[in-house]
Structures are given as structure tokens and as C-alpha cells.
Amino acid sequence: GCDRRQQWSIASPIRKLLQRSHGNLAHYYEAECVSIDIKNRIVKCKDTSEVKGSVSSFDLPFDQLVIAVGSQSTTFNTPGVEKYAHFMKEIPDALKIRTKIMDNIETAFLPGQTEKEQRRLMHSVVVGGGPTGVEFAAELRDFLVEDLSKIYPGIADKLAISVVQSQGHILNTYDSAISQYTESVFEKHNTKIDVIAKARVVAVSEEAMTVHDKETKIDYQIPYGLCIWAAGNNPRPLVQSVINGIPEQTNTHGLVTDNYMRVKGARCVYALGDCHTSDTAILTNQAEKLFREADVNGDGYVSCEEFEVMMENAQKKYPHVNVFFATAKEAHGCNIFSEADANNDHRLDFAEFKQLLKKVDSQLRSLPATAAVANQQGVYLGSLLNELSGSNVALDVNPAMTGCLPFHYRYMGSFAYVGDNKAVLQVPVFGALKGWWTMLIWRAF
Secondary structure, three states: OOOOOOHHHOOOOOOOOOOOOHOOOOOOOEEEEEEEEEEOEEEEEEEOOOOOOOEEEEEEEOOOOOEEEEEEEEEOOOOOOOHOOOOOOHHHHHHHHHHHHHHHHHOOOOOOOHHHHHHOOOEEEEEOOOHHHHHHHHHHHHHHHHHHHHHOOHHHOOEEEEEEEEOOOOOOOOOOOHHHHHHHHHHHHHOOOEEEEEEEEEEEEOOEEEEOOOOOOOOOEOOOOOOEEOOOOEEEEHHHHHHHHHOOOOOOOEEEEEOOOEEEEOOOOEHHHHHEOOOOOOOOHHHHHHHHHHHOOOOOOEEEEHHHHHHHHHHHHHHHHHHHHHHHOOOOOOHHHHHOOOOOOOOOOOOHHHHHHHHHHHHOOOOOOOOHHHHHHHHHHHHHHHHHHHOOOOOOOOOHHHHHHHEEEEOOOOOEEEOOOEEEEEEEOOOEEEEEHHHHHHHHH
């Protein structure tokens, strides 16, 4: 919860871990990588701590390099976000949020504070209705209602939490039943979480944000005390500089890798986690199979209705394309269908269908930006590098030539806590699960 865990309960000293697992074979340096010279195989680093010695920068040559620096929150260049909003990426972010919450409460209940100002200070707005934003809103409500209301008796009737979501529903990449259930849970409680859907934040100031209603096209102000920005990810400057320096890197989401997680256009360089994206044409490579499955009536064409059914099924079978399909459905799936229907006969032949899949693939992150993905990639890459190092082959050899297997992500399901000891879970076999017992199942594992 927001204040129920201390930072040392979720972080471990890296030196202790390395010594226990690798003895003196591994070395750790607390420094920031500021640039990577791919051609000469040099990592340039600098000390960014408050304590500086006579040496504050250094170079590290490498034979093989793994880039796993994660990503940063994207602001969409929205004015005021960097200055006034809080992000949710690292432990310092969490500590700032906790301090801000407590400061808001103490300030709200100073003698003589107006009720209008109290309500502003006690209003927390979360921008982004994905799993991160939803879970934070749910945990925040639990923390305020279950914990702080006991310490501050007059707090309950002034609390307010809002979630601003660009799409029509929160958790829009999950099954629609999960999205609807979550919204009903948010609505039922005395301290409800207000979902502001089909809205976009266009500016943030110190005490209010400007929101654009996508349906009415009207801008309006929302006063707030705490603004949490959880609206998506962008590559970090380091990753962007690597992308800019390699002509083969054309994807804006991250470093493009092959099936063995090697960075395209760079020898002996690998990438994993949020800074990475796959070059695999996930749907295009299965175009014939998907076409046969979509063509239910067997007439050799895919109708709009058949295409929409395929989209629903693909969300379960290919969870990494959920974002695109969910967004497409919000905008009425047939719009994409019409664009692909080159001859306007209201159906797609195989060539048109394949072009549509290519368009979908071109706009996708291949895998969700979750710890589960990064963990599986880390285990795989460690095994791959160990296998290659023990094979007496050149460092830049194509792993496919040595018989090594490519990386395959095992999708185990998507989980989100929605408050009041209730959770939602989407798994490949059973589909959508929800309720308090789902929380018990999750904790059991």
C-alpha cells in the first residue's frame, strides 16, 4: 500500500547479491551510464552521487553488453507535467508522493483553512487508466480510508480521487468484463474513485489541471492537491542516443532486437526489459493461419464482423497486442477495416488482410512493459550468454548457428488490484476472473 511498506522491504543491496551468487567474478559500480560507443565498444560513465572524488567519470570497455535501463514516463510534451506532476518509476518517486500526501493533509487541516481549499488539497488525480494508474488509485483510497481516517477523523468527507483516462474505459487492454467490474468497484464505495473517461490532460499548473473532453471538445479545470502521472512510457535519453546512432534502429518505442535479444545493427549488444522491443512480425508471420481462423464462413474473404471477432480472440491469444486492439475497438474496429479495404467491397482478401496485420505489427511493442517479461528475458539471456561462452565460438556469432533456442515469452496472465481487497485477473485459459477470491488466488502464488 501507499504507506504500508518501507523502501528496504522492496529493495536489496546489489553488492550482497553479487557476492553471494558470483563471489569476486562480478563487479558493481554506482554510476550513471551517459553514453555508449557501439563502434569502439566503450561505455562512458559518471558519478552522479552527492559525494564527488578526484575521479568522477570513467570508461568501461566491453566484449558483450546488456542494456537494461528501463524506460521513463512520457509526458506527451504536456505543459507543467515535469514541474508539478509526480511519476511512479523509482523509490525516490514513491517517497516524494508519500511526503506530498502527508503535507497536503496537514496543510488542509490548519486552523482557518477554507473548505474549498481543504477539498482541493484532498483531491488526488491520477492521469492514466492502465494497471499502474488503477492500482495506485485503489491503494491510495485504501490507505486514506482505512489508515489515515483513524488518525484524522475529519478527513473522510473531504477525500476525493479521480482517474483521467484517454479511452472510454479504464483497464481497456483487459477483457471488457474486467473493465466494467473495476469501474463498478470504484463507484460503489463512500469514498468513490471518479473515472473521467474520454478526456485528455492538456496542461498542469500548481493547483489545477486543464482537461480536454474528447466528446464535447470543451476544456475545463480540475483543482487538485496531488497529480500522479501514469500515462505511458518513453525511451530514456541513453536509449534514444543509441537508437539515433544506429541506422537500423527505426522504432520509436525502444531498441529493436531479434529473437535472441540482440540489438539490431550492433554487434555483441543485447537489450531487455522496458528499453527493448522486438523486431518480430508477430501477426504477419501467422497471416495465413489467422486468415483461415477469421474466415468463418469459408468464402475466402474476411468481413468486418469476422475481423472484429478475430480482434477479440487475438487479445486472449496474443496479449502483447492488447493495447492496439483495445484502442481500435474504442474507435470502432471497422475504421481500420475500411482503411485496409482497398477496393471498397466491404471485405478483405488475403493480400488486404496481410497488409492490415503489417500495419498492426508496425505500431506495437511486442511485449508488455512488466516485471514478468523482464524477469523471463533476464533468465533467458543469462542462460544464452553462458551457453555461448562455453561453446568456444566468436562473441558476435549468430546464436541460431549454434543451435541455441530463441526467446519465447510465457504469458501467465494480467493482474490488477482494484481496492477493498478485490482484484482482477486475466489468464489465457480461464479468461476474466474478479472479486475478493481472485486476490486470495493471486496471493497463494
